[in-house]
Amino acid sequence: MKRFKTTKGLIGIVLLTLIALIAIVGPMVIPPDAATKMDMLARRSPPTWTHLLGTDQLGRDMLYRVILGARTSLEIAVTAVLMSIVLGLPLGLVSGYFGGWIDNVLMRLVDTLLAFPALLLALTISAVLGPNVQNTIIAIGIAFTPYLARIIRGEALKVAQMPYVEAARASGTTDGMIMLRHVLPNIMPAVIVQATISLAFAILAEAGLSFLGLGTQPPAASWGLMIQASRDQLDVAPWTALVPGAAVALTVLGLNMFGDVLRDILDPKSK
Amino acid sequence: MKDIVSVDHLRVEFATDSGPVVGVEDVSFTIAPGETVCVVGESGSGKSVTSLSLMRLVEFGGGTIAAGQLRFRRSDGTELDVAAASPSVMGSVRGNEIGMIFQEPMTALNPVFTIERQLTDGLMLHKGLSQSQASARALELLKSVRIPEPERRLKQYPHELSGGMRQRVVIAMAMACEPKLLIADEPTTALDVTIQAEILALINRLKRENGMAVLFITHDMAVVAQMADRVVVMYRGKIVETGTVDQIFTAPKEDYTKALLAAVPKLGEMKGKPAPERMRLIGDEAARAARVTPVARKKEVLLDVRHLTTRFPVKGGILRRTKAQVHAVEDVSFTLNVGETLALVGESGCGKSSCGRSILRLVKPTSGEVWIGGRDIGALNHHDLRRARADMQMVFQDPFASLNPYRRLKDQVAEPIVNFGLASGAELKARVEQLFDRVNIPRGFMKRFPHELSGGQRQRVAIARALAVNPKLIVADEAVSALDVSVQAQVLNLMMELQEDLGLSYLFISHDMAVVERIAHQVGVMYLGRIVEIGPRAAIFESPAHSYTKQLLSAVPIADPTKRRFADDLSFKPIKSPIFPLGHEPAPSVYTEVAPGHFVLQD
Numbered sequence: 098m099k100r101f102k103t104t105k106g107l108i109g110i111v112l113l114t115l116i117a118l119i120a121i122v123g124p125m126v127i128p129p130d131a132a133t134k135m136d137m138l139a140r141r142s143p144p145t146w147t148h149l150l151g152t153d154q155l156g157r158d159m160l161y162r163v164i165l166g167a168r169t170s171l172e173i174a175v176t177a178v179l180m181s182i183v184l185g186l187p188l189g190l191v192s193g194y195f196g197g198w199i200d201n202v203l204m205r206l207v208d209t210l211l212a213f214p215a216l217l218l219a220l221t222i223s224a225v226l227g228p229n230v231q232n233t234i235i236a237i238g239i240a241f242t243p244y245l246a247r248i249i250r251g252e253a254l255k256v257a258q259m260p261y262v263e264a265a266r267a268s269g270t271t272d273g274m275i276m277l278r279h280v281l282p283n284i285m286p287a288v289i290v291q292a293t294i295s296l297a298f299a300i301l302a303e304a305g306l307s308f309l310g311l312g313t314q315p316p317a318a319s320w321g322l323m324i325q326a327s328r329d330q331l332d333v334a335p336w337t338a339l340v341p342g343a344a345v346a347l348t349v350l351g352l353n354m355f356g357d358v359l360r361d362i363l364d365p366k367s368k
Numbered sequence: 369m370k371d372i373v374s375v376d377h378l379r380v381e382f383a384t385d386s387g388p389v390v391g392v393e394d395v396s397f398t399i400a401p402g403e404t405v406c407v408v409g410e411s412g413s414g415k416s417v418t419s420l421s422l423m424r425l426v427e428f429g430g431g432t433i434a435a436g437q438l439r440f441r442r443s444d445g446t447e448l449d450v451a452a453a454s455p456s457v458m459g460s461v462r463g464n465e466i467g468m469i470f471q472e473p474m475t476a477l478n479p480v481f482t483i484e485r486q487l488t489d490g491l492m493l494h495k496g497l498s499q500s501q502a503s504a505r506a507l508e509l510l511k512s513v514r515i516p517e518p519e520r521r522l523k524q525y526p527h528e529l530s531g532g533m534r535q536r537v538v539i540a541m542a543m544a545c546e547p548k549l550l551i552a553d554e555p556t557t558a559l560d561v562t563i564q565a566e567i568l569a570l571i572n573r574l575k576r577e578n579g580m581a582v583l584f585i586t587h588d589m590a591v592v593a594q595m596a597d598r599v600v601v602m603y604r605g606k607i608v609e610t611g612t613v614d615q616i617f618t619a620p621k622e623d624y625t626k627a628l629l630a631a632v633p634k635l636g637e638m639k640g641k642p643a644p645e646r647m648r649l650i651g652d653e654a655a656r657a658a659r660v661t662p663v664a665r666k667k668e669v670l671l672d673v674r675h676l677t678t679r680f681p682v683k684g685g686i687l688r689r690t691k692a693q694v695h696a697v698e699d700v701s702f703t704l705n706v707g708e709t710l711a712l713v714g715e716s717g718c719g720k721s722s723c724g725r726s727i728l729r730l731v732k733p734t735s736g737e738v739w740i741g742g743r744d745i746g747a748l749n750h751h752d753l754r755r756a757r758a759d760m761q762m763v764f765q766d767p768f769a770s771l772n773p774y775r776r777l778k779d780q781v782a783e784p785i786v787n788f789g790l791a792s793g794a795e796l797k798a799r800v801e802q803l804f805d806r807v808n809i810p811r812g813f814m815k816r817f818p819h820e821l822s823g824g825q826r827q828r829v830a831i832a833r834a835l836a837v838n839p840k841l842i843v844a845d846e847a848v849s850a851l852d853v854s855v856q857a858q859v860l861n862l863m864m865e866l867q868e869d870l871g872l873s874y875l876f877i878s879h880d881m882a883v884v885e886r887i888a889h890q891v892g893v894m895y896l897g898r899i900v901e902i903g904p905r906a907a908i909f910e911s912p913a914h915s916y917t918k919q920l921l922s923a924v925p926i927a928d929p930t931k932r933r934f935a936d937d938l939s940f941k942p943i944k945s946p947i948f949p950l951g952h953e954p955a956p957s958v959y960t961e962v963a964p965g966h967f968v969l970q971d
Contacts, residue, residue: 263764263770268783269787269788283773
């Protein structure tokens, strides 16, 4: 069982490293116009030696597009998740640690946001702010904040009742220091694990927003945008959906595997 | 072979990532019919693993019986090799011919089934009784374990019963099929002392009436002295010594047994002694402990608690309104002198912990005053309270939970000093080193994390943290209850040594009367939030005046097999609920002074 988990973790790490390398190195070696260059003679071409993963309806090379799209998709997902941590962590920490009316006020606020499905919320924010990369990040970041805040609040609530927190209070530690030194390190495992799960969802959310025309704008490439473009040619050129779909699936798979293992490593109870 | 059980060179291994770990290395013993064999040892000695092996339950915990034989004589006279028996045969033995009582009565019963269902399941399975026959037998069983109102209990769920009643139900379940062997694994460790006395008496009676053999697992030498015919002493997976209970207690052969017995405080052994005394230890620690000098007694009041009352709201209903109040601490007054120890004793729920926490204002008292060194702690604002905390520190019960698992020990000990800005840089480092020396923890441990230490070492670190800011008062809330007896003795001696050297005052909160008798100057007995009796240690232990104090003292097992006290059925008055409706104003506590300094609550 344990060995299986380690292998799983290794696959996850290898997968994520590869994807990250492609996203970072790809744009450096591939000419910038490769993703937009149209080969009008080979439109909707299935995978061939010239176009390893085929082409789309405008004759653009799918391999180049999926590599260049990786950067956009991951950039948006990582920044959005970081943003949701920056917003959600203090919210959840303060709420769970102090409890009482502070908790009530903050959590009703969070509950209000939670009442809307995350994607609908992101959609609304994105539509109001206007479609571009920066606004997509803000939209996804805000939409994910309540979920993170809820989980952190629960963990903080649990940790705040531990005797070592009371011991710190009894020895004159201020609330701020208790949160920083005692509560925060003990909830970090939960935060990290939730963050990896959120990353997977953020990639899908970006794909969703782009699919609806609110995320990345053409002709720039992103995985979501590619899936969107493929929707009316699934019968004649299924690879146009399969290639970016597989990229999303592999990344999510890698993140989930990695997240599972990370949770086990960081949980002191599993040792 | 007449023995019911014979264990021969048992070896149990547990598979882990880093290869097999030996839980039990080499254990052999026998149990004769109608005999009580006590297996005693400290945590990690393999005593529970031995008992689980006998039921072949050890496999469910990842263990394997690697070598040795376990023979059990079945009711039909045939001999069963437990180590080689098939699962279906074991199924017909477990709960049928061997009954088992577990430690935690709160979790050993399934919360979603009625008592009747839990009792009748085994009867219908093993004895083939019909539903109505089984129900009739269940009622009979509840009567035999002397549960009040047995008919009503059958229809109740576990949460509706008190801890003592639940453990009686667990015993009734174990007894249901009239087993030839009863295995009791720490059956009273989680229970209050009066309930423990009742349960021990019950097990004794059932054994006598049914001629059943009992395998009793415990860490408590006092319980061993009260229960055993024969004793098996275990240490790190091996048997140290086997013998009759008299042999073990009067003439132990092995050093480990001697050390174990020496470390156990015996209630009543301090009779006629004016001052607290160090715990006895054998070996390296003995020389330190031998330095028995009574603590100098300056009569100077450090802590003055006046009419302290703490109530917690009980919320209910849709609007989460306060429906009632728990009167945790009710009109408690006492004083504690400089350099002395006041012990607050009582059973769970009596308010002793809430009292300690109210004094430190870790919970806010409802009313009353707490004066330390001329300041009323209760009246301080947030800022001044934080400053005042330098004078009063706390040591908690669970050394595993009171240290932050993610911080290095030196940082945790340094924290109070940093909080009050008392030292920094090299001075801080030197001070922390001194503190580690002071509690006898090697300096090499300073950079370690809590999980790398044993329970006793952790508690020493917790004491070092409490000492860091040179407090005048330390509230020790069950500070040694979670420790093994030899470690407990070492930590208690350390506390007494520190008291002598630094003039510390302790508010020692404990349920263990024998420990309290050894270390306290003053004793306060708490019951339902009030102090029912308070006075000098000798007065409380030698001439208790309140009926509850007498009841409590009579229930304490004594680590001396010649002083057996649980032969007959015992039944103590159950403790009443401290929950009262809103607006209930109880009468103030009024005391009678029966002797100088010895006060008894007027009922």
